[in-house]
Amino acid sequence: MRKHEGIETVLEQVSRIAGLLWEKGWAERNAGNISVNVTGLVPKKPARGCPPIVDVEKPLPLLEGTMILISATGSRMRDIARDPAGFMCIVRVPKAGSRKPSRAGSDACARPSSELPAHLSVHQFLAARGKAEKAVIHTHPGRLIALSHMQGVNNKGTLDSILKRMHPEVGAVYPDGIGFAPYRTPGTVELAAASVKALESRRIALWEKHGVVAVGPGLDEAFDAIDTMEKAAGIYLDCMAAGYEPEGLTDGQIIALRAAFGQ
Ligand code: 2HA
Ligand code: ZN
DSSP, X not given: OOXXXXXXXXXXXXXXXXXXXXXXXXXXXXXXXXEEEOTTTSOSSOOTTSOOEEEOSSOOGGGTTOEXXXXXXXXXXXXXXXXXXXXXXXXXXXXXXXXXXXXXXXXXXXXXXXXXXXXXXXXXXXXXXXXXXXXXXXEOXXXXXXXXXXXXXXXHHHHHHHHHHHOHHHHHHOTTOEEEEXXXXXXXXXXXXXXXXXXXXXXXXXXXXXXXXXXXXXXXXXXXXXXXXXXXXXXXXXXXXXXXXXXXXXXXXXXXXXXXXXX
């Protein structure tokens, strides 16, 4: 997140990125969810137009005192795009001993996304490692999901290698590649744990047969990682649909790319 940002600026970014997720076709119905660590950006007395604040029930010692802006459960990306404050809420992780009554349940829009466990686990992991990333996106990009159904491709090593060979941009910008989380039921703590493991030092991980989770300093950078990987997946599938297995960048080309980008 950049300096001098307030919650209003973050909500503008949420609106723009939610619109893009919808336009890209990655957000059917209420698919996907967005969160941003907005600690320090929420005024003590939130003004009108600030999303509702909900206290999280579960103790999360590493996130104590943190505020996470997250899409509300059931919200459509196209609705978030036109009214971000109306379809987001702020999850507050109270400091130990300072628990305030939760507003969850009193306001239909104040129930956070069904993927809250994954978002909180990823924010916890980012905070614990002192990372600059504050934004998390989960969405359903069709081509990456299609690859995750392809036997022989749906494993970390093969998927990562295919995407790097399809498009020089992948290896140049994302040398740590894409992580791979084996299928877990949506919304579960098992999916949350698999997400953290798959992300490690990466910007993006594929949730097998479901979607992706990506992180970035801001929502734009998280979006870029998804967009780039989805482009590479599309090139692979377009070649296969045209009836040929793509040659891909050769070993020599990959080595030269790494050297050129100081990796
Ligand atoms: O928010 O995408 O994974 C709906 C989903 C759950
Ligand atoms: Zn999903």
